[in-house]
Amino acid sequence: MNDFIAARSQMALSLGFHIIFSCIGMVMPFFMAVSHYYWLKTNNVVYKNITKAWSKGVAIFFATGAVSGTVLSFELGLLWPTFMLHAGPIFGMPFSLEGTAFFIEAIALGFFLYGWNKFNPWFHWVTGVVVGISGLVSGILVVAANGWMNSPSGFDYVDGKYINIDPVKAMFNDAWFSQALHMSIAAFVATGFAVAGVHAFMILKGKNVLFHAKAFKIAAVFGCIAAVLQPLSGDISAKDVAERQPAKLAAMEAHFHTGKSVPLIVGGIPDVKEKKVDYAIKIPGLLSFMVAGDLNAEVKGLDSIPPEDHPPVAITHYAFQIMVGIGMLLLFVAVLYFIALWKKKIWLERRWLLILFAAVTPLGFIAVEAGWTVTEVGRQPWIIQGIMRTADAVTPMPGIVYSFYIFTGVYISLAIIVVFMLYRQIKMVDKIYDIPSNSDQLKG
Structure with missing residues (x-):
């Protein structure tokens, strides 16, 4: 592995971990705010317990997200100094606002975690809402910076x-809205289905069923609404990519030849040498x-783009297919759940629905990782689309491969620690908040 590949791999590894932490940190506070609202309106202690349990999860992911995000900011300067030298003054505004x-x-999170029985109840609830809003804004600002790299x-x-610099125009670039919309909805899909899946699994095990059933419904509704909206944002994003980054679209679809009435390719194995796709629908x-x-419009293929500007076709195509495939599967699950809520309430008592949610628990985050692979790999060989090549931005410092190995070990250790902490938190929830369903406190 040469230093260039090691630098890209280290950045990919760091972003791959951080994006999971940040998605959960962006979305979980909204789940927490809804359960807290139900507690204030109904005085049902189960909702209070859900809020407290979820707030501890938010704290865990806030801490890990802060650490991994800080590492990413340092890596931008250490691994890509030429890029930051020229790009920093241009797209620095969204990063400063993100801070x-x-x-x-x-x-706000500090106020919320330590404000129980100390603040006015509704002010306390507002601090939780602020956690969610500021986290979502933070994510959108980071995506706006990435959008600038694409547009x-x-x-x-x-x-x-680089002259006549306008940081505001750079922040509100042509790609920021479509990317921010698609990423924000994806975060709700991934987190909603992951949280709902965990609670569905606990219900199947017969652990603290009332607690997990109410938590499941909140997370499932968020995730399913987002899953229904996601194809719409995906369409907006795809049209934007087709206009600004035809090479990326061609790689996503493994579309080698410019032509009219171009078919949509589902699946398949790209053959770059022969410029065809085998076994595709x-x-x-x-x-x-x-x-x-x-239906008869012309779509640019890779043959209209210089070969040295082609993205890696196979990786981009497979990642895109994974993202879309999972999105369609989660949309199907969402439709089933809404049918159950509105027409077939008996389904809500069936184990198969819970098994289905438990089975798809990790898929939303796999789709998020695949989507970011499309975004980043599909832009290659550019770090700034059409302006600066990635190879020209990497640090000349030798030994990056050893840094990659060290960071790989650090992130694997961090992932193990986070999983252990969440597992222990779930076990503690069932011990602390296991309230009998006939308790007077549950009324309302």
């Missing part, structure tokens, strides 16, 4: 120099329609 959002989130704006590039004209709203 402000992070500080607000930290203060650089806010400067003029003349004779290798092809739906005639659908890609043209999805890109331009016209």
Whole structure:
């Protein structure tokens, strides 16, 4: 492994871990706020217990997200100094604002965790809502910075120099909205199904059923609503990519030849040498329609792009297929759940529905990882689309491969610790909050 691949691998590893922590940290506070609201309105102690249990999970992921996010910020400077030298003054605004959002989130979380029975109940609830809003804003700002890498704006590039810099225009680049929308909804899908899946599993085991049933419903509703909305945001994002990054779209679809009435490819194994896709299902004209709203529209293929500017086709295509496939599966589960809520309430008492939710627990996060693979690998060989190549931005410092090995060990250790802490937290929940269903406190 050379230093260039090691630097990219270290960045991918760090981002791969951080994105899970940040998604949960962005979304869980909203679950917590809903259960807290139910507690204040109904005085049902189960909702109070759910809120307290979830708040401890939020604290765990806030701490790990803060650590992994700090590592990422250092890695940008250490691994990609040329990139930061030129790009830092241009897209630094969203990062600075993200820091402000992070500080607000930290203060609000402190108020919430230590404010029980100390603040006015509704003020206490508001601090929890602020945790969620500031965390979501923080995530959107980071995605806006990434959007700038895919759609650089806010400067003029003349004779290798970056002039006439406009940080506001850079932050609100052409890609920020579609990426932020798609990523935010994805975070709700992944976290909603993961949390619902854990509670479904505990219900199946017969542990503290009332507690887990109410927690399951809150998480499932959030996740299922987001799963229904996600294809709409995906369509917006795909159209945006088709306009700005045709090479990425071509790699996503393994579309080698420019033409009209282009089919949508489902699955398949790309053969880059022969410029074809084997064993794929092809739906005639659908890609043209999805890109331009016209079954006969022309779609650029990789043959219209210089070979040195081609992204890795196989990785991008497989990641895209995984993301879309999981999205469709979770949409199917969401539709089943809404049918159960509105028409077939008897399904809510069936084990098969809980087994289904438990089975899909990790899939949302797998889709998130696949989506970010599409975003980052599909932009290659550019670190700033059309302006700076990734190979030109990497540090000249030798020995990056050893840094990659060390960080791999650190992140694996961190993942084990987080899993252990969450496992212990779940076990403690069943001991502390296992309240008999006939308790007077449950009324209301």
